[in-house]
Amino acid sequence: MAATEKDQTTIATAKELEHVPWSEEYEKMISGMLYNSLVPELEETRWKARKWCHLYNTTFPGLDDPTFTMTDGANARYEQLTQILGRVGKDAYIEPPLYLDYGCNVSLGERFYAGMNTVILDCSLVLIGHRVMFGPNVSIFAATHETEVTSRREYIEFAKPVVIGDDCWIGGGTVVLPGVTIGKGCTIGAGSVVSRDVPDWSVAMGSPARVVRTVQPLPDLKPGDEVAFTAVERQS
Secondary structure, X not given: OOXXXXXXXXXXXXXXXXXXXXXXXXXXXHOOEOEEOOOXXXXXXXXXXXXXXXXXXXXXXXXXXXXXXXXXXXXXXXXXXXXXXXXXXXXXXXXXXEEEOOOOOEEEOOOOEEOOOEEEEOOOOEEXXXXXXEOOOOEEEOEEOOOOHHHHHOOEEEEOOEEEOOOOEEOXXXXXXXXXXXXXXXXXXXXXXXXXXXXXXXXXXXXXXXXXXXXXXXXXXXXXXOOOOOHHXXXX
16 A cells, blocks of 8 residues: 655655655655656656666676776676666676666665676665675566556556665575565575565565575674675675
8 A cells, every 4th residue: 555645764765875866756756655657857767777777788898808807897887886776885796687667766785796687676765785695587676556447547656665684695586575674684585476574584485485494693794894805706
C-alpha cells in the first residue's frame, strides 16, 4: 500500500546523494507515495540513466591500449559509476551489463562487487552496505504499482526502499522486492525471491525466501581493521 505523506527521514538521506532530480514528484516517489512518473524531471533523469547504461555496457576501457591493466579498467569503471550513482564507496565494481532506472537513488558501500546483468529499479532508495557481493543476474526492484487498475492506466505508481546490510552475499538470479531489508552478514541462496525482511546473520533461500539457518555473528569492522584490495584483485 502506498504512503499518504512524505517520509522526511528518507528525504534527508537522499539529500546526501549525488545527481538527484529534486522536485515534488521525486520527493513523493522516494517517500513511497503515489506519484506521476512522467513529469519532466523524472523522465529526463531516466533518459540520462538509459544513455549512461548504454555507454557503460558497450565500451571497454583501454581496449586498444596494450599497457592498460585490469586495475586500470576497474578504476575507469569506478569513475563511470560516480557519474550516475548517488554514492559509490571505495573499491566498488560492477560488471557490465548493468541496468538502472535512475542511478541517483543507489548508494554503494566500500568493496561492493556485482556480477554481470545486475538490474536495479531504483525508484526509491537502494542502500547497500560494505563488502556486499552480488552474483550474476541479481535484480533489485524498488518500483511497484497498485493492484487496482485505475492508477496504472494513469501512469501513477509508487516505490519502497530496499536496504542490504554489510557483509552480505546475494546469490545469482536472486530477486529482491520493494520494501525489503536484508540484515548484515546474510547469505541469500541463488534463485531466491526475497519478499520479506531477513534478520542479521541469516542464510535464506527459496521463493519466497525463508531463513534456513543462522551464522556466527562477527564484530563490526572499523576503518583500518582490514587490508584493502581492489575488486579485480579480490576476484583473482
